[in-house]
Amino acid sequence: MLSMALSRRSIWVFHLNTGSCNGCDIEILDALTPVHDVERLGIKLVASPRHADVALLTGPVTVKTLPMVVRALRAMPRPRAVLAIGACACGGGIWHYSYPHLGGFENLRKLLDSMGIVIDVVGYVPGCPARPEAIIDGIIKLVTRKEGGSR
Amino acid sequence: MIHRILALALKSGVATVRYPRQPPILTEEFRGFLVFDPTKCVGCGACTRVCPANAMNLEIRGNEIVVEYFAGRCILCHLCFYACPFGALVATTSFDRTTTNFEDLFDRVAHEGAACPSCGSIHATKRLIQFVDLVLKSEGIEIEDRLRLCPECRRIEALRALNAFRIGMEREGVEHGVE
Ligand code: SF4
Ligand code: SF4
Ligand code: SF4
Numbered sequence: 247m248l249s250m251a252l253s254r255r256s257i258w259v260f261h262l263n264t265g266s267c268n269g270c271d272i273e274i275l276d277a278l279t280p281v282h283d284v285e286r287l288g289i290k291l292v293a294s295p296r297h298a299d300v301a302l303l304t305g306p307v308t309v310k311t312l313p314m315v316v317r318a319l320r321a322m323p324r325p326r327a328v329l330a331i332g333a334c335a336c337g338g339g340i341w342h343y344s345y346p347h348l349g350g351f352e353n354l355r356k357l358l359d360s361m362g363i364v365i366d367v368v369g370y371v372p373g374c375p376a377r378p379e380a381i382i383d384g385i386i387k388l389v390t391r392k393e394g395g396s397r
Numbered sequence: 398m399i400h401r402i403l404a405l406a407l408k409s410g411v412a413t414v415r416y417p418r419q420p421p422i423l424t425e426e427f428r429g430f431l432v433f434d435p436t437k438c439v440g441c442g443a444c445t446r447v448c449p450a451n452a453m454n455l456e457i458r459g460n461e462i463v464v465e466y467f468a469g470r471c472i473l474c475h476l477c478f479y480a481c482p483f484g485a486l487v488a489t490t491s492f493d494r495t496t497t498n499f500e501d502l503f504d505r506v507a508h509e510g511a512a513c514p515s516c517g518s519i520h521a522t523k524r525l526i527q528f529v530d531l532v533l534k535s536e537g538i539e540i541e542d543r544l545r546l547c548p549e550c551r552r553i554e555a556l557r558a559l560n561a562f563r564i565g566m567e568r569e570g571v572e573h574g575v576e
Pocket of ligand 1: 270
């Protein structure tokens with residue numbers, strides 16, 4: 247149902263930096279610029295999470311950004327989808343053993359669950375930084391995903 | 398104005414790469430994800446020592462020693478590829494580990510652990526000990542029983558042997574290190 251809902255229309259994405267080093271953000275911009283031009287696939291960058299289908303989440307979710315990240319994800323309409331981009335968002339990356347962050351999206355998801363904020367589908371795009379091609383793959387996999395594949 | 402822009406655009410052509418219909422732009426030096434070959438891994442842990450992101454992990458779980466490659470945390474530095482003495486980690490130029498299932502990001506192998514004959518704790522994999530045996534035999538070195546002990550017991554045994562040696566020396570009236 248969810249993948250149907252997403253694949254029938256254009257995907258609007260919201261770029262959410264949760265304290266990344268900007269490497270992955272540059273790769274997201276690379277996917278948006280003419281060389282990869284994701285608008286040809288109907289993927290459009292929007293300025294507000296209220297308009298977004300998918301949040302492109304980069305970074306290990308630092309404690310400083312946490313309140314804003316939670317607010318942005320809560321503001322997204324259902325079905326909510328998150329694409330965790332980069333080693334940081336997938337598993338904490340090189341910051342894994344340092345203190346001021348949650349260590350990636352998996353831990354944030356647990357926190358969101360406890361707050362009653364449901365993320366319907368999550369995609370993981372590992373790499374440091376993730377390649378723009380991999381980001382395109384990630385969005386396609388997110389949209390064409392079979393039900394019950396996640397978690 | 399618009400004519401000049403159009404002329405420029407026609408001259409420079411299309412920059413867009415039609416990925417996924419067209420192959421991605423990759424150089425040969427691109428460092429992609431590793432392919433972990435569980436049949437070659439002996440569980441020596443060399444890769445876990447060099448990995449800057451702790452994407453390679455070695456963990457003792459019950460009677461088993463689990464070597465785990467977590468692609469989700471890997472920063473593609475390929476240090477483990479150079480460190481692995483058994484060629485169990487193969488460097489590729491593939492960036493295709495994208496998934497919607499978190500568990501897909503892990504490659505694991507569980508090795509049978511070797512128990513210490515003295516205290517019974519698991520300290521190394523059987524495959525690693527077999528390999529060390531093989532190397533030592535080929536060098537013609539007799540294997541002392543002490544080598545089979547875990548590091549902790551080996552330390553205690555070595556100290557005991559040293560102490561016995563010292564007491565023996567004292568009995569014979571030899572002063573160690575004094576003229
Ligand atoms: S995954 Fe690497 S490039 Fe991306 S934000 Fe983290 S440290 Fe930076
Ligand atoms: S490539 Fe680097 S980060 Fe990835 S597992 Fe090997 S040593 Fe660790
Ligand atoms: S260095 Fe190679 S053989 Fe040793 S634990 Fe790592 S992958 Fe296995």
